Amino acid sequence: MENFRFHVTTDIRFGKNRLDELPEALGAFGKRVLLVYGGGSIKKNGLYDEVTSRLKEASFEVFDLSGVEPNPRVETVQRGIDSCRENKVEVILAVGGGSTIDCSKAIAAGFYSEKTPWDLVLERKGYKGPALPIITILTLAATGSEMNAGAVISNMHTNQKLGMGGPSMLPKVSFLDPENTFTVPKIQTAAGSADILSHLFENYFDLTPGTDVQDGIAEGLMKSVIKNCPIALQTPDDYDARANLMWASSLALNGLTGSGKNGAWSCHAMEHELSAFYDITHGIGLAILTPRWMLHVLNEETAPKFARFANEVWGITETVPELAARMAIQKTYDFFQSCGIPMTLPEVGITDDSKFEEMAKQAVAHSVISTKAFVPLHEEDVVAIYQASMKKSNFL
Amino acid sequence: MENFRFHVTTDIRFGKNRLDELPEALGAFGKRVLLVYGGGSIKKNGLYDEVTSRLKEASFEVFDLSGVEPNPRVETVQRGIDSCRENKVEVILAVGGGSTIDCSKAIAAGFYSEKTPWDLVLERKGYKGPALPIITILTLAATGSEMNAGAVISNMHTNQKLGMGGPSMLPKVSFLDPENTFTVPKIQTAAGSADILSHLFENYFDLTPGTDVQDGIAEGLMKSVIKNCPIALQTPDDYDARANLMWASSLALNGLTGSGKNGAWSCHAMEHELSAFYDITHGIGLAILTPRWMLHVLNEETAPKFARFANEVWGITETVPELAARMAIQKTYDFFQSCGIPMTLPEVGITDDSKFEEMAKQAVAHSVISTKAFVPLHEEDVVAIYQASMKKSNFL
Known part of the structure; x- marks a missing residue:
């Protein structure tokens, strides 16, 4: 820590x-x-x-x-x-x-x-x-x-x-x-939940050793969002579902899950360029990028953390880390989709890839994703993640 | 909530x-x-x-x-x-x-x-x-x-x-x-960990509906303590183990896991009488009382919460709630014992039961355990829990 x-x-x-x-x-x-x-x-x-x-x-x-x-x-x-x-x-x-x-x-x-x-x-x-x-x-x-x-x-x-x-x-x-928040439209409820989850993911997927407290709290908050977002979508005036989402939103980004760690906030850096160039909804941009980023950074060194995520958050019992990781990434993608979030860039109006290189350049320039990160991302990595977000994906 | x-x-x-x-x-x-x-x-x-x-x-x-x-x-x-x-x-x-x-x-x-x-x-x-x-x-x-x-x-x-x-x-x-905390003796490390766990249990075992955030955080902290206490006992200068125990101690009782809930703090009320009458170490008194209290309050209404505890904290897959609950209580008892905590009252010098009724009277008088609680406890319940703490227990 x-x-x-x-x-x-x-x-x-x-x-x-x-x-x-x-x-x-x-x-x-x-x-x-x-x-x-x-x-x-x-x-x-x-x-x-x-x-x-x-x-x-x-x-x-x-x-x-x-x-x-x-x-x-x-x-x-x-x-x-x-x-x-x-x-x-x-x-x-x-x-x-x-x-x-x-x-x-x-x-x-x-x-x-x-x-x-x-x-x-x-x-x-x-x-x-x-x-x-x-x-x-x-x-x-x-x-x-x-x-x-x-x-x-x-x-x-x-x-x-x-x-x-x-x-x-x-x-x-x-x-x-x-x-x-009872009157928040479904798509904003879903986008907000994706934003909360993204804050948790950005802090969670990090290589700092010895952060069980931060990661245990993050897992608890992730499960709260994954359980309560569908309830709020189904029954917008369910008080307890809205209460859990609201309190999770505050605790996900007040330092509790990030203090003592070194998160580089890769998806946020990449999403800020989507919003800056195309003015899309932040949470939706994050939901689209996140599973593609997860797959892009999955490797032998990062697989154990993804396997922990698979087991603790999604209840996946598969014991081969890379398989468990892919199953968890698929679950994450499917969850966002089940909440009604459009899961490709063309669905939010980004139909051509002509600005991806400029956006990737800015994403790297305005952040530390190419130096300190779970897996460092260079411009070509960012372009690849944007490209992967152009069409529906399968992670298994 | x-x-x-x-x-x-x-x-x-x-x-x-x-x-x-x-x-x-x-x-x-x-x-x-x-x-x-x-x-x-x-x-x-x-x-x-x-x-x-x-x-x-x-x-x-x-x-x-x-x-x-x-x-x-x-x-x-x-x-x-x-x-x-x-x-x-x-x-x-x-x-x-x-x-x-x-x-x-x-x-x-x-x-x-x-x-x-x-x-x-x-x-x-x-x-x-x-x-x-x-x-x-x-x-x-x-x-x-x-x-x-x-x-x-x-x-x-x-x-x-x-x-x-x-x-x-x-x-x-x-x-x-x-x-x-590197020089803290083993028994104090164990007693401190029991104290942290007890704070989490006191807030967690409560019937307020819709508290996934609080309970998810509590489970994450419980798992951090259960993982890191044995490491600190084995290797007293393991920095990360000590760091996780220390940060867990602060977060277990700063309102994060109790706000929005109605915990009655039953074990603390009962333990304060043990310390007041016999000046024993608080965390050890809590470790001794907790599993007996858990068994005493296990019933049809409380079994689902114990089953969640069994599954989320101890990884127990048994699906019959009362069986899962008993397995989790046994795990809790065994954990304390494995940390070197004496798990009966005679082992800490309380060899006769002559003051139990007076202590039970005070425990009820100084707290709300008989009115608002996971399961309300009256004087005879407190005496029964003290009595059950006189000898080794089996919860299965």
Whole structure:
């Protein structure tokens, strides 16, 4: 196990009917609030009214920033910073999924900086400056942004989608009410679950020895998602299924399964280029790439970890490691497909391979996948994984 | 899943060679330090010198409180409070296992209170007042006190051992260096592992529906302990084995596996009476009671959870729930025994049953085991479990 620091101070308020606590939580930081949200689903399902009526009753001044994109754009971040400065905002309330929260984080840091938001993004994970306090009300179980200090921002002009972050960007309080995810459409429920699983896989498939605690936790969370995603798809208002997906999303990427390990996050590096070039849904891109990546990196050295995955997560009893591994990869692919996720790139509109080399170049340049990884990936490996994602696959 | 709040702000510094960070961590709170420790093992293994030399170099004023008992006593808490007041202490540094940290927590709260320490303990888990900041350097993987807000204090005059706690008692920073546990004797390594497992069992065996995330994490931690305890017993300086036990100890009782559930902590309630009346090692008392408690509460309603435990943790493939359950209970008993733990009460000096009724009365009075529990336990149940612990058992 590697040395690590684990310091996750977010105050999680998990469960139903807790919005009465919102004025106290926000009020600890100020009365002037930037309310950040996405495409307006919270207006349709009543959450917007529930939140704003409570805040008005408690004399908060609320300024809206609506229309955050599924891959939040740097222009929206700038819009938010402008509003915060103009309106002397003291605290940001993000109501939405990972995109809304990520956008809020970049606004929170950008507020204090003289740099452009994109220059801040280019600093990546090293942001050391201050940030406005952020409170979140989560409406989608997926990215884990509600309990970590990272954000992913897109620049469609340069075709770049990059991660950034720093300790001050960690949300102060996150309200996790599973009922707020009852109205999430099936495809987003599936994509969110794929995102959670991908976070777990990225940390799990790593060669650092002696990480039973991290891997045991990851396996437990994987099984929770694999069990509960189909239930939520079948019965969208199953409280316990939604609760397990929601809590799994936070714990999958708050450091619990990655601290003490050296994950290189290969699939995320490759997927960020798909989203940056084609603006596809992040979780779906991950689901498509993941089984192809698994097969690509399966070798004699990595087979034992895949065999453990096969046995612990999928209950596969095959004892030949490479066979068990292939069966587990097939199970993973079949699971995503059974959740209704389109499992090839053409199905999400990426019908030609003309940009794969440029995307592969960027994937390698913006990450450490070619140097430290479960299996290092070079540009030709990335192209091969993109190519393998063009048609249906069989892994056995 | 039940509603819960999860807010664990302890800054974990995990790994080797991190004591250079100690002056910065302590210095954030003050320069006058109460250094709390136990029987002096840290003087033998060099840790005391390492710590004090660093603090002297950085001009801290250090006041020692040594001799904290394995079941820390209220008189020692009073001694610590007196020293803090006399020496105008600003921050407490606990170097030791759970007893040392628990004692430090009670001192930290007692410092600000006009009540006697025992009156504070009698407030149990509801302490809302302030506390001196606490930094810990953990030397034993067991209680999880390094990452939670609880403490257990004993009063040998009244034969009482009671839990207390409150948010201000949560350690600010905890240094978790697995190398500091290399010199822990075999029996303490085994007892600590039993304590970790018991924390996991107490949360796991509960009837709250829809807690896959909590239970999956608990199973992963159980398997980590069951794998790594024998390695640490065989090879005391196996870094990864010690690292997994240490991180498991913190995560087993920081709320991760219990939040959203309703555990009644039956074995702890029963064991606290054994320790209070006979001053035995907590983890050993738990190991002795646990399998007998499991058998006592096995019934048609609880068998499915035991069957899940059998399958997920012990790899038992038997499909008849009650049979699988009994096999798992036997495995649990055999595991403790294989770690060198004496598995009957007479082996730890409790040779007659004359106090069992009085102890059972107190166990029920000081807890909720007779009202909300996996299976409610009344005085006669507790006596039966104590009686069953008098001789070797077979569970099949």
